[in-house]
Amino acid sequence: MKYLCLVYFDGKVLDNMSETEKIAFDNESLAYDEELQRSGHFIAAEALESVKSAVTVRMRSGKISTTDGPFTETKEQLGGFILIEARDLNDAIQVAAKIPLARFGGIEVRPIWELTKK
Amino acid sequence: MSEDARKNVREKVDEIYRLESRRVLATLIRLLGDFDLAEEALHEAFTTALEQWAHEGLPKNPRTWLVSVGRFKAIDNIRRRARFDSSLAQIANELGPTTENPFAEDDEDIEDERLRLIFTCCHPALSPDAQIALTLRTVCGFTTEEIAHAFLTPPPTIAQRIVRAKSKIRDAHIPYEVPSHTELPDRLDSVLHVIYLVFNEGYSASFGDSLTRHDLSAEAIRLGRLLVELLPEPEAVGLLALMLLQESRRAARTSPTGELILLNEQDRTLWDRAQITEGLRLIQQALASRRFGPYTIQAAIAAVHARAARADETDWNQIVAFYDILIQAEPSPVIELNRAVAVAMRDGPEAGLTIIEEIFARGDLLEYHFAHSAHADLSRRLGKIEEARASYEKALQLSQQRSEREFLERRLREL
Known part of the structure; x- marks a missing residue:
């Protein structure tokens, strides 16, 4: 079963880190990706640029509407994701709990709904 | 079959339902992997039992029989529905039939x-x-x-x-x-x-x-x-002790007219001795583990009250000490408030009042009616009638429960 772990956090947390802290934290995050590859959980993982660079796109009555900013304005924003293969929700929760950013923000764990052509 | 025999079987099935239905359900959920299917299967198994046991008598192991019949009924149901929905066919095949015994025996x-x-x-x-x-x-x-x-x-x-x-x-x-x-x-x-x-x-x-x-x-x-x-984890034992010690006071907590009676005014001969004895034994067991947490500590506090034959024999020193541990284990303004009341009992109302006012000054518990009624009570004991009145009124504004409101109104009248 696939789960998407959405990593939410307040961008200020990273802004307030020193350069050495940031490097150590990035390395920790990359090391965790590798650990998940070894354990067979890993499918894909990416970090996202700051929400300042986000656009939100909607199609309404055939017209594209593009607005500045993220889909919702909240303090904690989507900052990255890890797509994993897990045995079940408990397994996924264990994986999510060890994502380094879980210490500062929150991880939303969403089961993937497999679309099939009928 | 005679009416009597039929009634007899029905009573037996009812009794087995009471004693075993949750266990049968738990097993069926594991076997079928679905709560709804399992519940449906459980009811079909009991319906079948009513008919079949009336003719053939009770099986040697009713629980095993019920699980087995429930499982077959469920597989049957899935197969029938699978004619309309092909995705179910695979599920039915995965579920059975198997030759190995699918359910736990021991x-x-x-x-x-x-x-x-x-x-x-x-x-x-x-x-x-x-x-x-x-x-x-x-x-x-x-x-x-x-x-x-x-x-x-x-x-x-x-x-x-x-x-x-x-x-x-x-x-x-x-x-x-x-x-x-x-x-x-x-x-x-x-x-x-x-x-x-x-x-x-x-x-x-x-x-x-x-x-x-x-x-x-x-x-x-x-x-x-x-x-x-x-x-038997220590906190599970501690929680059971806490519930038993609280429950032991049920009969003494309300007057025949439904009014709330506070701990120090309760008729302690109404406390349930059997529940207290069991609670005290469990609390010893939990404390001895040295791995206890908030439930065990709360139970330990309830145990100090339970050991006091009269309200004025309560060991408030020990209660304050347990609250100190509790605040460390689980910091919360509500626990601070309870500690304040215990401190007031040990050192006098002034000391308790100071702590409650510190909590209010931080902006905590301002909407919590127990905090205001505790503040009112301590003010009253110090003879600060105006402060007491204001706090009882504030508590009354925030309280929804009938017996609590009546209690507060009575206190206001008595000022």
Whole structure:
């Protein structure tokens, strides 16, 4: 079963880190990706640029509407994701709990709904 | 077949339903991997039992018989539906038939299944409301109407909570298992929390249909016992002790007219000695483990009260000491407030009042009616009548419960 772990956090947390802290934290995050590859959980993982660079796109009555900013304005924003293969929700929760950013923000764990052509 | 014999079988089946239906359900959920299928299978198994046992007599092991029949009925049902929905055919094939015995025979495995059921119903991925409803429904066998009645909530709301919880278990793949050793502390917390909420709902509500509400406390104690039997973790033991010690005072807590009676005014001869004895024994057991937590410490406080034959024999020094430990284990303004009341009993009202005013000054508990009534009570004892009046009135504004309101109104009149 696939789960998407959405990593939410307040961008200020990273802004307030020193350069050495940031490097150590990035390395920790990359090391965790590798650990998940070894354990067979890993499918894909990416970090996202700051929400300042986000656009939100909607199609309404055939017209594209593009607005500045993220889909919702909240303090904690989507900052990255890890797509994993897990045995079940408990397994996924264990994986999510060890994502380094879980210490500062929150991880939303969403089961993937497999679309099939009928 | 004679009417008498038929009635006899019906009584036997009813009794087996009472004693075994939750165990049978737990096993069926594991075998079928679906709560709804399992519930349907359970009812079909009992319906079949009524007919078949009337002709053939009771089987040697009714529980095994029921699981086996329930499982075959479920597979039959899936096969029938599979004619209309091809995705079900595969499920039916996976479920059976198998030659190996699909269900646990020895009691230890069966108990393990019930534990699995409790942990699944109290999974933290479900909302606390849903955890409570699903636990009462599945583990305790309450009907939706009974749960609705006990929580003063419309039945459709409860029904929907249960439906949503079951779909979440299915869609998010919440596994049917007892958590591993590393997960256990967190997961046990949420099970204990559900039991405690059920207990409190029954304990603190002294209005409305008190009989049904009392059932909730009794059910929480029964659940607590089951948990301790299956998984004797110190905090589970501590929670059971806490519930027994609180429950022991039930008869003394309200007057015949339904008014609230405070601990120091209660007729202690009305306290249930058997529950106290058991609670005190359990608390020793939990404390001896040295791995106890907040429930055990709260039980230890309740135990100090239980040991005092008269209110003025209460060892307030010990109670304050336990509150100090409790605040370290679980810092919270409500616990600080309770500690303040204990300090007032030990060192005089002035000392308690200072602590409560510090809590208010921080901006905590301003909307909590117990904080204002405690403040009022200590002010009254110091002869600060105006402060007392203002605080009783504030408490009255915030309190919803009939017996509490009557108590506050009485105090206001007596000023």
